[in-house]
Amino acid sequence: DTGVSQNPRHKITKRGQNVTFRCDPISEHNRLYWYRQTLGQGPEFLTYFQNEAQLEKSRLLSDRFSAERPKGSFSTLEIQRTEQGDSAMYLCASSVTNEKLFFGSGTQLSVL
Amino acid sequence: GEDVEQSLFLSVREGDSSVINCTYTDSSSTYLYWYKQEPGAGLQLLTYIFSNMDMKQDQRLTVLLNKKDKHLSLRIADTQTGDSAIYFCAETRGNTDKLIFGTGTRLQVFP
Numbered sequence: 001d002t003g004v005s006q007n008p009r010h011k012i013t014k015r016g017q018n019v020t021f022r023c024d025p026i027s028e029h030n031r032l033y034w035y036r037q038t039l040g041q042g043p044e045f046l047t048y049f050q051n052e053a054q055l056e057k058s059r060l061l062s063d064r065f066s067a068e069r070p071k072g073s074f075s076t077l078e079i080q081r082t083e084q085g086d087s088a089m090y091l092c093a094s095s096v097t098n099e100k101l102f103f104g105s106g107t108q109l110s111v112l
Numbered sequence: 113g114e115d116v117e118q119s120l121f122l123s124v125r126e127g128d129s130s131v132i133n134c135t136y137t138d139s140s141s142t143y144l145y146w147y148k149q150e151p152g153a154g155l156q157l158l159t160y161i162f163s164n165m166d167m168k169q170d171q172r173l174t175v176l177l178n179k180k181d182k183h184l185s186l187r188i189a190d191t192q193t194g195d196s197a198i199y200f201c202a203e204t205r206g207n208t209d210k211l212i213f214g215t216g217t218r219l220q221v222f223p
Contacts, residue, residue: 004154031209042116042200042213043155056210091154099143101211103155 004104025094035091116214134201141203
């Protein structure tokens with residue numbers, strides 16, 4: 001069990017650029033979640049996949065955000081035309097059921 | 113985290129017990145969790161409790177759930193400096209699979 005893996009660990013970008021993050025869940029975990037965490041706050045739910053189907057999206061996920069999980073394994077989260085307000089830690093989690101979610105170490109995004 | 117509330121800070125002496133409290137508002141919560149986050153790291157699942165239980169013990173950790181008052185607590189016995197971190201409570205609700213997190217309690221353990 002290698003745990004949930006996220007890449008990159010850190011990303012610094014200029015406002016207006018596009019960024020993409022990757023999450024590799026624990027193998028055989030069919031559920032995958034994306035959360036966003038800003039400084040001093042708890043994580044906020046963004047979106048959730050069961051296998052390749054995106055089952056729920058938060059209102060926080062604006063049109064500039066898109067997530068995919070094409071083969072039901074790894075997932076990508078893309079942010080287009082980044083804004084300074086997008087600066088946050090983006091956390092991925094996976095699970096078999098909704099009973100226990102296991103989180104990755106996150107991707108820290110800084111938009112300059 | 114507007115529906116799940118925690119106090120922001122807790123400071124304890126090494127060897128003492130720590131009690132971190134959490135209140136939630138949704139009575140349909142099915143599972144309630146405690147996660148630990150160290151600086152620059154992701155979230156580590158510490159323990160969780162099903163909503164039809166009122167207590168769960170796991171080594172140094174004791175979770176108490178008062179469903180009537182919608183109050184959850186985490187007691188850490190014999191607190192160590194390595195326990196210094198931010199602790200988040202979280203709930204899942206009904207048929208949804210998303211976790212709703214509190215704002216976190218920063219635990220500081222001093223010698």
